Amino acid sequence: MTGLEAKIPEGPLENKWESHKFSVRLVNPANKRKLRVIIVGTGLAGASAAASLGELGYQVDVFTFHDTPRRAHSIAAQGGINAAKNYHNDGDSVRRLFYDTIKGGDYRSREANVYRLAEVSLNIIDQATAQGVPFAREYGGLLDNRSFGGAQVARTFYARGQTGQQLLLGAYQALMRQVKTRTVRLHTRVEMLDLVVKDGRAIGIVTRDLVKGEIARHSAHAVVLATGGYANVFFLSTNAKASNTTAIWRAHRRGAALANPCFTQIHPTCIPASDEFQSKLTLMSESLRNDGRIWVPKNPGDDRPPEQIPEIDRDYYLERRYPAFGNLVARDIASRAAKRVVDAGLGVGPLKNGVYLDFADATTRLGRRTIEERYDNLFEMYNRITDEDPYLVPMRIYPAPHYTMGGLWVDYNLMTTIPGLYAIGEANFSDHGANRLGASALMQGLADGYFVLPYTIGDYLAGLLNEPPVPTDDPAxxxxxxxxxxxxxxxxxxxxxxxxxxxxxxxxxxxxxxxxxxxxxxxxxxxxxxxxxxxxxxxxxxxxxxxxxxxxxxxxxxxxxxxxxxxxxxxxxxxxxxxxxxxxxxxxxxxxxxxxxxxxxVGFAHVSAWEWTGDAARPEVQNEDLVFENVALTTRSYK
Amino acid sequence: MNVTLQVWRQKGPGSPGAFKTYQVDAISAEMSFLEMLDVLNERLVNQGEDPVAFDHDCREGICGSCGVMINGRAHGPQPGTATCQLHMRRFPDGSTIVVEPWRAAGFPLVKDLVVDRSAFDRIIEAGGYISVDTGSAPDANLIPVPKTVADTAFDAAACIGCGACVAACPNGAASLFTAAKIGHLNLLPQGHAERWSRTERMVGVMEHYFGSCTNHGECEKACPKEISIDFIAMMNADFLRAKLANRRLAAQYR
The missing domain is CATH 1.20.58.100 (Fumarate reductase/succinate dehydrogenase flavoprotein-like, C-terminal domain)
Incomplete structure (x- = not known):
């Protein structure tokens, strides 16, 4: 196995990205036209990368198995996107967003990558707003923010409960603009089924046309995988039905290391399964925990309807165990606590597989109108799925697999262990450590696609000037x-x-x-x-x-x-x-x-990067030690 | 509960199609419509018969992949609901349900219930964007947008591109889809620079693929996001003005 070289730039944390951008090689516009890049996937990361590389003048081929790029699963993200704008004068900064993300990830991510993510978060909001993404606004016409997932500052920008949809449509529209100018060729209903490597470099992919069944070869100077996460390995998850691991797994089998595959995120607020034919689970935005109170009956077998269970017979277990954060503890902690009470036989609902998320107190305190303003679209969605009215009876929720922090190992340039193969967005492992904070997935996908890859890929491509792409009739x-x-x-x-x-x-x-x-x-x-x-x-x-x-x-x-x-x-x-x-x-x-x-x-402050050996049960591992120079490793406490 | 399905089966665009009747027994009222189709498909495969092809993905009503005619209505009987969010409890036990693909000349059939909606991409690429290269944006708060404008733009931007509006229209028109994107972008100050060219180009491509709007209003009723046909009126007004504006010196036009 080749050594893992993270290629983190020297110098103080605050200057690493700036100095790296200066040190990478540039490609002049006349040469960009001769360089081809394949991008697989059209979610936030893929669409934003394809649009940006097209604007720069590269020849881009972008592939999606959907009928149009706008269907990618980024579209389903509800809550919001973080950025350290500090528009609300509440003490936010790039440094604080960096710190929160490292800490939230339980100190299993790279300082340099996360700091860069926090830095470019500012540009993402500017870019999206200029594209016409209709973020929520205040009466003065400026952008509104909310706090999210227990953050102590209000840094989350949102577009009702459809932030992912609006950001994806912004990236999709930018992509279609490039398709029109023919810098980007769009291949719809075409699925990548393997990666082609020659002399240790990624040179192309093999695809299947899903309508005609035709298997085809495509070559390029570089290949970018933006194919999302693998939570569907659990069958029931909040992912779309078609979300899968094939692109990154095939790349892994061709030599790309896969990092921290066991780091998966279980989202605490999903609608519990209703029967054995359940095909997927629906997430209810985490923002509900801002006002809802989570509880279960104190006694197993208490079959009374929730409104008839008096306070004394209820266990508000998060408030009891974590008095400081209460219902707003981090996702992993809230999820495990729910599993614990359900496993103890305290679950509620017909299948005893949920816990209550109760808005009765909030409705009394704030009035029904405020609750409607904040959550009406979510309540409506819940009602449509369960036929229960959350204004009258508490919601039932249970954790479900939602996001995968693990993914292809990439260096600071987002290149995998195969030269010429890049992984961006959820498909890589880079920024979230062992746990992702709410409203950070959209941030990372767009950071990689708009503001990181367009710089770093140029450095690699600059080494391939005057080399045409390997022809598709090559023996490889x-x-x-x-x-x-x-x-x-x-x-x-x-x-x-x-x-x-x-x-x-x-x-x-x-x-x-x-x-x-x-x-x-x-x-x-x-x-x-x-x-x-x-x-x-x-x-x-x-x-x-x-x-x-x-x-x-x-x-x-x-x-x-x-x-x-x-x-x-x-x-x-x-x-x-x-x-x-x-x-x-x-x-x-x-x-x-x-x-x-x-x-x-002491034993595990490292990234585990696995290599395929030909036997799925006996892979080989190489560790990348994580070095923390700017934060002190502490124990997360929500008590 | 038990239902009888009459499903449109067609191998491909060149082959003849026909309704086929399937009895689907012992299903749960808590299932979604697509989960019911999943069960039908599992049973068909177990009997050695080809499963029914249908588009779907997120199953949360946001990706816009799914959509079939259910008893003659796009996305079925529940207002404001995409097919994937429709549940079997909406149908009486023992009912007969007719399931067809979107029927519109602009959406050629691919297989069974799957149609080709790529004409929507052609409309967007004609001008459904604001031309802003990555990196060139000013600070987001430099452009204040009145809240009411932002909210109305959002109402239009909520479109999921499913095509129900086209399928429901007696003329197979795509006016609501096109008007939603034009409305979203033309309302916002960021979109004003390209307002007239965008409108003329998008309407032009729309008319190439789809029928003409005659104000039936069926699209609004079928829309799972309940987008208002007011946006069609706004599009028509902008189209008229664009015809004038684009033919004068654009820079001098107020």
Whole structure:
């Protein structure tokens, strides 16, 4: 394995990005026209990168498996986007946003990357506003902010409960402007199924046209993966149905290291599953915790309707255990606390799988009108899904897999361990450590796409002047295309008895039970014996009907679930090796007497970067030590 | 509960299509409409029959992927609700439900319930943006926007691009979709520089792919985001003014 070189610039934290921007090589405009870049994915990171690189004059090919770039799952982000604007004079600064993000990530991310993220957060808000993103405004016409997820300053910009939608549409529109000027070629309903590497460099991808089934080769000077996270490994998650790991997993198999795969985030406020056919879970914005009070009955088996349970028989467990932060504790802590009470038999609802989020007190204190102004669209959404009116009865919520902090290992330039292959947005591991703060995902996706990659990729491309892209009839493409074709035909030829979804659901159950909110060596060992067994069955007993030469949605899913199986094993190995509790990774063996996470900064203040060895259960690891020069490692306390 | 489905099945644009009847028994009223289709598909595969193709993704009513005609109505019976957010409790036990793809000349059929909506991308690329290169933006608070203007622009910007407006329109017009984007951008001060060129170009491309609006108002009723047809009136007014403005010296036009 090649050594991990994070390439963090020298100098004081505040100057690193500035001096790095000066030291990277530039490409002159006439040369940019000759350089080709492939971008896979059109969410916030992919669309913003494609638009920005197109504006700079590069030849960009952008790929999405959706029918249009605007469908990418960034669109579903509700709450907001952080930026250290300090428009409210409440003490915010780049340094504070940096500090909050490092601390929130439980000290498992790189100082230099996070500081840069906080710096460019300012530019993102300017850029989006200029594009016409309709952020919430105050009566004076200036931008409004709210505090979010327990932050002590109001730094979250928002567009009702649809911030992700509006930011994505801004990036999508910028992208379409470039498509019109032909700097960007758009490929819709085309899925990347493998990466092509030649002489150690990423030179292209192999794709499948989802309508015609055609398998094709594409070459470029650099390849950028902006393909999002892998929370659908759990089957039930808040991710869109098609979100998957295939692009990053295939890159991993071709030599890209995958970092901290076990760092997954479980979002505390989702609507609990209603039956076994549940296809996905819906998130309710975290902002609800600003006014809602979370509780369960004190006594197991208390079947009274919530309004008939008197105060004395209710346990407001977050307020009780964490008096300082109460219902606003960090996501991982709120999630585990909910799991604990439900596991203790105190769950509410028909399946006893939720906890109450109650607005009765807030309604009395603030009046129904204020509650309506703040949350009406969320209450309506809840009502539509559950047929219950949260103005009258408390909501029921339960944690669900939501975001994956792990991803492809990248250096400061966002390049993976394969030269010429970049990973941006949720697809990389870089900025959130072991836990992501609310309203930071949108910030990171857009930071990478608008303001980081356009600088750093130039440095690599500047070394390829006067070299045309490797032609697609190069021998390097042939075997990869054959492999992709064999894989597609293999699913169709298996001829077994079980559907893809059946396997996916079963895999999800194993992962939720053993590699979800709470993990143990014993449970992970069990998962590592159950997953390969199920995977064997998948290979022999899968049934996919139809052909590969048409729109075949089950066939698409088969490939994605296949890759989830291998990723799942790596996640369990990573979780087993990380013998500490930090952020979203909670190991039962490592907790304090009162059940709080016990971090081990001596043994585990590092990034675990895994390399594919050919055997999914026996990957090799290399550690990147995390050096903290600007913050002191403390224990997070919300008490 | 039990339902009978009549689903439009069609292999591809060149093959003939037909309704096929499926009995879907023992489903839960708590399921979403798409989860009911998931169950149908699992059962079809188990019986060795090709599953029904339908577009869907986020299942939270925001990505705009899903959308079928349900008993002749785009996105089904519940107002302001995309197909993925529609639940089976909205249908009486034992009902017969007719499921068809969007029917509009601007949306050619791909397979079963899946149609090609890429004409919407063509409309956006004609001018559905504000031309601002990355890095060139001034501080966000340099441009105050009255709250009422920002709120109205948002009402238009809420469009999810699902195509229900086109499917519901007797003329297969895309006026509500186009007007929503024009309204969003033309209302904001940031969008004023390109107001007239944007309007003329987007309307031009819209008319190339889609029918003409004759004010039926079906689009507004079908819209899962309940976008008002007032925006169509605003688009028409801007289009008229654009015809004048773009033909004079733009810089001199007030």
């Amino acid at each position: 493409f042939g075997p990869v295309e054959d492999e992709v074709g064999d894989r597609v035909r293999g699913y169709l030829a298996t001829g077994g008895s079980r559907t893809v979804d059946w396997f996916h659901r079963e895999l999800g159950k194993i992962m939720l039970d053993h590699c979800g909110m709470s993990r143990s060596a014993q449970g992970l060992e069990k998962a590592l014996s159950d997953i390969p067994a199920l995977y064997e069955e998948f290979k022999t007993d899968l049934r996919v009907l139809g052909t590969g030469e048409e729109l075949n949605q089950a066939l698409e899913r088969a490939g994605r679930v296949d890759d989830f199986f291998e990723l799942a094993m790596l996640m369990c190995v990573d979780a087993r090796e990380r013998e500490e509790s930090c952020g979203g990774h909670f190991r039962e063996e490592y907790q304090t007497e009162d059940g709080e996470a016990l971090r081990d900064d």
